[in-house]
Amino acid sequence: MVEKKKNDNFNFPPVGGKSPKTPKMNGYWMYILIFAIIIGFQFFGLSASPEKTSWQKVKTSLLDKQEIQRLVAISNSGEVEVYLKPDKIENHADLVARGFKNNQKGPHYVFTVGSFEAFEQNMREAQKELPEDQWIEIVYESEYKWTDFFSLIFPLLLIVGIWFIFFRRMNKSMGGGGGSGIFNVGKSKAKLFDRESNIKITFKDVAGLAEAKQEVEEIVSFLKNPDKYTKLGGKIPKGALLVGPPGTGKTLMAKAMAGEANVPFFSMSGSDFVEMFVGVGASRVRDLFQQAKAKAPCIVFIDEIDAIGRARGKNPNMGANDERENTLNQLLTEMDGFETNSGVIIIAATNRADILDSALLRAGRFDRQINVDLPELKDREAIFKVHLKPLRLAQDIDISFLAKQTPGFSGADIANVANEAALIAARKDKSAVDKQDFLDAIDRIVGGLENRSKMIKPSEKRNIAYHEAGHATVSWLLQHAHPLLKVTIVPRGKALGAAWYLPQERQITTKDQLLDQMCSLLGGRAAEELVFNEISTGAQNDLERATKQAYAMVSIFGMSEKVGMLSYYDSTGQSDFSFTKPYSEKTAELIDSEVKEMISTAYERAKTILREHQEQHKQVAELLIEKEVIFSDDLERILGKRPWDEDEDNQSKEESTETESVIENNRDGE
Ligand code: ATP
Numbered sequence: 304m305v306e307k308k309k310n311d312n313f314n315f316p317p318v319g320g321k322s323p324k325t326p327k328m329n330g331y332w333m334y335i336l337i338f339a340i341i342i343g344f345q346f347f348g349l350s351a352s353p354e355k356t357s358w359q360k361v362k363t364s365l366l367d368k369q370e371i372q373r374l375v376a377i378s379n380s381g382e383v384e385v386y387l388k389p390d391k392i393e394n395h396a397d398l399v400a401r402g403f404k405n406n407q408k409g410p411h412y413v414f415t416v417g418s419f420e421a422f423e424q425n426m427r428e429a430q431k432e433l434p435e436d437q438w439i440e441i442v443y444e445s446e447y448k449w450t451d452f453f454s455l456i457f458p459l460l461l462i463v464g465i466w467f468i469f470f471r472r473m474n475k476s477m478g479g480g481g482g483s484g485i486f487n488v489g490k491s492k493a494k495l496f497d498r499e500s501n502i503k504i505t506f507k508d509v510a511g512l513a514e515a516k517q518e519v520e521e522i523v524s525f526l527k528n529p530d531k532y533t534k535l536g537g538k539i540p541k542g543a544l545l546v547g548p549p550g551t552g553k554t555l556m557a558k559a560m561a562g563e564a565n566v567p568f569f570s571m572s573g574s575d576f577v578e579m580f581v582g583v584g585a586s587r588v589r590d591l592f593q594q595a596k597a598k599a600p601c602i603v604f605i606d607e608i609d610a611i612g613r614a615r616g617k618n619p620n621m622g623a624n625d626e627r628e629n630t631l632n633q634l635l636t637e638m639d640g641f642e643t644n645s646g647v648i649i650i651a652a653t654n655r656a657d658i659l660d661s662a663l664l665r666a667g668r669f670d671r672q673i674n675v676d677l678p679e680l681k682d683r684e685a686i687f688k689v690h691l692k693p694l695r696l697a698q699d700i701d702i703s704f705l706a707k708q709t710p711g712f713s714g715a716d717i718a719n720v721a722n723e724a725a726l727i728a729a730r731k732d733k734s735a736v737d738k739q740d741f742l743d744a745i746d747r748i749v750g751g752l753e754n755r756s757k758m759i760k761p762s763e764k765r766n767i768a769y770h771e772a773g774h775a776t777v778s779w780l781l782q783h784a785h786p787l788l789k790v791t792i793v794p795r796g797k798a799l800g801a802a803w804y805l806p807q808e809r810q811i812t813t814k815d816q817l818l819d820q821m822c823s824l825l826g827g828r829a830a831e832e833l834v835f836n837e838i839s840t841g842a843q844n845d846l847e848r849a850t851k852q853a854y855a856m857v858s859i860f861g862m863s864e865k866v867g868m869l870s871y872y873d874s875t876g877q878s879d880f881s882f883t884k885p886y887s888e889k890t891a892e893l894i895d896s897e898v899k900e901m902i903s904t905a906y907e908r909a910k911t912i913l914r915e916h917q918e919q920h921k922q923v924a925e926l927l928i929e930k931e932v933i934f935s936d937d938l939e940r941i942l943g944k945r946p947w948d949e950d951e952d953n954q955s956k957e958e959s960t961e962t963e964s965v966i967e968n969n970r971d972g973e
Pocket of ligand 1: 508509510511512547548549550551552553554555556652653654686689713714715716718
């Protein structure tokens with residue numbers, strides 16, 4: 304009703320067809336109005352306010368003339384109020400100016416005293432001529448004004464107001480997901496997909512990953528047809544953990560599961576359990592399982608479970624993350640807390656199974672670990688097929704060629720290549736995406752954006768060309784170096800030039816292969832020293848990689864005779880946070896000297912190769928200066944055919960995976 308009345312007051316009829324802007328009569332306006340009224344009363348009160356004066360004036364112009372009726376001393380403010388006799392008020396022009404009239408109630412004057420004792424003394428002095436019974440009485444009172452009230456209440460109101468706004472905002476910001484508002488903070492944020500959600504992704508959209516897909520499909524079939532398994536005494540698995548590098552299709556697999564399973568599917572991320580309040584994570588886990596049990600049979604998918612599943616008690620933050628541990632404990636309890644046949648299956652995904660708590664991984668919780676690895680040649684082909692479907696392709700596209708050009712690429716990278724190629728083709732106004740667009744897209748993803756406008760002096764260009772030609776020549780002449788694709792001195796990303804290789808897909812790498820790779824990495828620096836007798840900062844990236852590789856060979860792969868067959872690698876990742884090395888100072892020195900020796904031997908070898916093929920190296924470098932990009936055909940013309948390539952072509956029919964980037968040698972533009 305009140306609302307209606309309010310609106311009536313402000314609903315002016317529109318003038319000239321346009322409705323006037325009417326102020327909204329909401330809650331804030333009411334507060335402001337009340338505040339203004341209170342202030343108004345205080346400053347422009349109904350009665351006239353007293354004139355401020357001083358003791359001196361009171362004594363000479365009021366007391367001596369016997370115009371004072373009474374004095375009221377306000378004990379809490381140190382003020383004295385002066386009340387004049389009713390017929391004396393209009394004698395004072397200042398009071399009349401303030402609106403006072405005769406007989407009007409006071410106080411008429413007010414003044415401040417330092418101390419009431421001194422004031423009384425002054426009064427006695429001033430009236431000593433008079434008989435004591437005519438002395439003016441001083442009455443003591445305490446008085447509280449509106450302003451006092453405000454000074455007390457205002458800070459309180461301010462705090463309550465800020466608190467109120469803060470919580471309203473938080474309410475809004477927590478509005479997403481399941482529970483909205485501060486009082487629902489403990490509710491799980493899982494998104495529920497069921498038959499009505501109409502998820503269109505199916506297992507057909509997940510290319511390759513045959514084994515992983517089979518495992519997941521089996522879980523779906525468990526849910527669809529549990530009797531088939533339980534009548535033989537089998538139990539439905541409680542959970543499966545999808546483990547693999549980023550972008551390999553773990554989330555995609557879960558989405559396909561949601562699309563296929565025909566049962567309710569709860570999806571949330573590990574970080575959704577985390578909130579700034581203590582105990583919220585655990586309560587969200589409880590709530591999630593409560594909801595899931597109510598909808599069983601169903602699937603719960605927790606993406607990036609490492610956010611909560613990290614091993615307990617091994618936290619780098621020195622125990623500062625108890626909240627995460629509580630959440631994990633609750634998850635552990637819930638996962639093994641319900642009946643076997645309750646039909647809630649937990650699927651989780653992570654890139655780092657090694658850091659997960661072992662209790663989480665034990666059978667009975669995540670019974671199955673499904674590895675989702677980087678795709679191999681055949682899988683890459685299949686993934687290309689999925690992502691090329693929406694593109695308009697030119698005739699020259701050979702999917703198996705594209706798959707061969709992308710070793711070490713994840714599914715996400717391949718999706719990116721397809722998209723990037725389409726964008727490049729569109730930029731060139733082509734009617735279809737052709738092979739060159741794909742090659743450009745791969746180059747761009749691996750090496751970064753071409754930067755032809757970078758200012759490079761001719762002398763620098765020569766330096767870069769000889770450096771890259773060094774890499775190319777050395778690697779061409781080494782049996783185990785990766786086959787070269789092309790060499791370029793066009794700046795790309797941070798690199799000023801690069802030699803591009805096509806890494807062979809190997810399951811294991813031998814010591815000779817590693818040493819050959821190290822030697823070709825150092826070919827650039829060796830070329831600089833031999834040709835210019837001067838070294839530059841351009842080899843920083845090569846040296847960094849060679850050093851890391853040498854340390855890995857000595858201290859991880861046990862490839863140094865002097866250090867022996869020892870591996871100081873800790874696959875659990877715990878030693879990342881410790882300050883001590885797992886070996887003695889003496890061993891550390893030995894490792895260092897072995898690494899140094901290994902690198903200098905490889906460097907000398909690179910120099911020897913370049914010295915022996917000085918003329919060819921020069922030809923490669925000069926061709927590079929002239930053309931900026933040269934291909935393996937050019938190298939073959941100058942250096943002859945590599946005898947080993949044919950063998951490796953035959954071998955590469957047995958494809959495998961190596962997580963190495965296509966770009967091998969690049970120079971940082973320092
Ligand atoms: P992260 O661990 O970083 O979360 P992920 O393994 O969950 O990565 P997804 O999000 O599933 O990776 O994959 C990203 C994208 O890559 C997918 O949307 C899809 O386009 C593409 N992709 C990855 N793997 C495949 C595959 N096997 N088949 C088809 N597309 C794939």
